[in-house]
Amino acid sequence: xxxxxxxxxxxxxxxxxxxxxxxxxxxxxxxxxxxxxxxxxxxxxxxxxxxxxxxxxxxxxxxxxxxxxxxxxxxxxxxxxxxxxxxxxxxxxxxxxxxxxxxxxxx
Amino acid sequence: xxxxxxxxxxxxxxxxxxxxxxxxxxxxxxxxxxxxxxxxxxxxxxxxxxxxxxxxxxxxxxxxxxxxxxxxxxxxxxxxxxxxxxxxxxxxxxxxxxxxxxxxxxxxxxxxxxxx
Numbered sequence: 001x002x003x004x005x006x007x008x009x010x011x012x013x014x015x016x017x018x019x020x021x022x023x024x025x026x027x028x029x030x031x032x033x034x035x036x037x038x039x040x041x042x043x044x045x046x047x048x049x050x051x052x053x054x055x056x057x058x059x060x061x062x063x064x065x066x067x068x069x070x071x072x073x074x075x076x077x078x079x080x081x082x083x084x085x086x087x088x089x090x091x092x093x094x095x096x097x098x099x100x101x102x103x104x105x106x107x
Numbered sequence: 108x109x110x111x112x113x114x115x116x117x118x119x120x121x122x123x124x125x126x127x128x129x130x131x132x133x134x135x136x137x138x139x140x141x142x143x144x145x146x147x148x149x150x151x152x153x154x155x156x157x158x159x160x161x162x163x164x165x166x167x168x169x170x171x172x173x174x175x176x177x178x179x180x181x182x183x184x185x186x187x188x189x190x191x192x193x194x195x196x197x198x199x200x201x202x203x204x205x206x207x208x209x210x211x212x213x214x215x216x217x218x219x220x221x222x223x
Binding site for chain 1: 140142147148149150151152155163198200205209210211212213214215216217
């Protein structure tokens with residue numbers, strides 16, 4: 001099945017800075033799920049977005065679903081070393097995952 | 108602990124041997140999924156169950172792989188005649204049916220298989 005495109009594949013961030021990772025689709029999505037996988041760990045569900053233009057926040061993480069429901073973003077403010085890991089998005093209850101965005105932090 | 112449990116955590120086996128992994132999902136979840144993950148890659152879908160019915164199986168999955176969920180609760184994944192290319196982390200996840208509020212998978216900690 002068609003997978004979403006996650007951009008960038010790798011993100012190197014200075015501690016304390018902000019960054020954004022994107023999940024893009026050529027087709028309109030009904031929903032999107034975000035997961036985080038720490039190095040050596042397993043994926044952990046973060047959030048689901050369903051509504052057009054929806055914005056949800058979890059502390060320093062802000063998730064957004066585009067108005068056209070074709071893309072989603074995850075914005076992290078004041079990056080910390082605990083943010084290290086790979087962030088995956090999953091679209092439309094699909095069974096497949098992409099390669100994700102792998103985040104490393106420079107202290 | 109009400110999470111997803113996988114057993115064993117690690118398995119080292121010789122090429123050609125059979126191995127079996129077990130997954131105990133969250134009891135309220137009727138869907139159970141098996142994934143395989145290698146270093147630097149996202150989880151690769153293998154198969155999934157809704158209750159005891161196996162609804163989908165990846166075309167990439169060879170006949171050496173088989174999964175069961177006989178009573179709609181725990182599941183087993185068996186790999187026959189293991190090959191070195193089977194070395195990976197095998198992840199199990201469970202979920203409620205799609206459409207529930209804040210739907211998402213709960214993954215177990217995985218079984219790391221090493222074929223020598």
